[in-house]
Amino acid sequence: MIYYTYPGFRNKALTISYDDGLWSDVHLLEILNRYGIRGTFNLNSGCMQEERRIGKDRIAELYKGHEVATHGVEHLTIARCPMTDVVKEILNDREALEELTGKIVCGHAYPNGSYSHEIKTLLPSLGIHYARTATDSGKYTHPQDFYEWNPTCHHNNRLLEHAKEFLAFDLPQFQYLFYVWGHSYEFDRDKNWDVIEEFCKMTGGREDIWYATNAEVCHYLMAVKSVYTSVDEKILFNGSGQDIYLLRNGEKICIHPGLYSV
Template identity: 25%
Template sequence: MYHSVGDRSDDPYRITVTSERLEGQLAWLRRRGLRGVSMTELLAARARGGARRLVGLTFDDGYADFVTEALPLLRRWGCGATLFVLPGRLGGDNAWDPLGPRKPLLTAAGIRYAAAEGVEIGSHGLTHIDLTRADDLALQAEVTESRERLAELTGARVDGFCYPYGTVDVRAVRAVREAGYAYACAIDPGPLTGPHALPRVHIGQNDTAWRLGLKYRLHRLRRRPVGGW
């Protein structure tokens, strides 16, 4: 689970990795015979029993630096990824982070460019609200309308959803499943773990080679098995 790539001189939420750090992390994967892929590719391979050497790479929020900083590195290292974006904030910024700093989000053109380069585009909701606190109308809009807008924007089916803040409950999972998404990503959903509440590992600037190795080995021990396939 990544967010922003670039300058991290002001990074109170630890959501940013430098380009140099991301390149080192991708190189670490490749040296071990692993390859970063989109979530759809990972799950399709898993269904065939062939996901052993694959790692799903996700980038939340749809920051503009994905196209300028992350995408060239993904191409250089032969990796794919899923980019979760907010169609209700196209060309805006991360106004939901009260401490800042303000980071620009991708425009519609930027999202289309990423999609044309082979990046899977998924929904992060419309505006980045906590779905567990949303009323029924807002929940429906964040889940269903965001999917419809992205399908229209990219001309492609939108199969993936990502819960803002990683917060998830039974009601949110049900809404996402009923909206037609094939899968959804959370962070550590505990007993809700399944196709529509997939666990992820946060990767940050401090994740050097030995920390990556530790996280890779511990992930299966810390997370519940994903059933329901």
């Protein structure tokens, strides 16, 4: 019997996703870093000259240890745009963000939650591996479609209740994924920084949770699908480029890329 786990043989993962790159990200990052929580920040490269936005010269250092993903050059509501504009919004944003961070940018958050089947079909050819919606699922499960990745909840949607529920899960046969999203400026607007602080205090620094960026979750789950076994499960092959963690009849096994036999 084989159960795949997250890295470190954990069966819980936590990731977050915050949009727009406003200066309030600085405070949010201070809180996240204090509690060891990691996530993804979706930026608009064409808006960084605005006074309330984080400037280009701060991007690489500020978001170090986290992921930077695309959110459209100008934050257009892309389902209303010609496909040529959609391509430019995403590809040009990706190129600019890669230049600023020195890293491959492969994620996307739909601006204003706007997308269509046609846009989803286009994203792989633009080098985008996943895209987050603005629709709360209320669930702690893997996405059925990485190009329509519905998060668990917005931070204003019963966040602490969700956190308590997530922490209480302890069935080893399940892989739980808690995904929080929002905009950091909302904490200033709603005067509720205490909510995210309490959330991080509750969920951070735990041995049973894998803290990951959106891309890390996506790539790991894709890598798991590259593992195949013999019928008796004594021979396993990991066709990915990263280690895969699993439980085989209760025994912890880390499969490095390539062939593994028991």
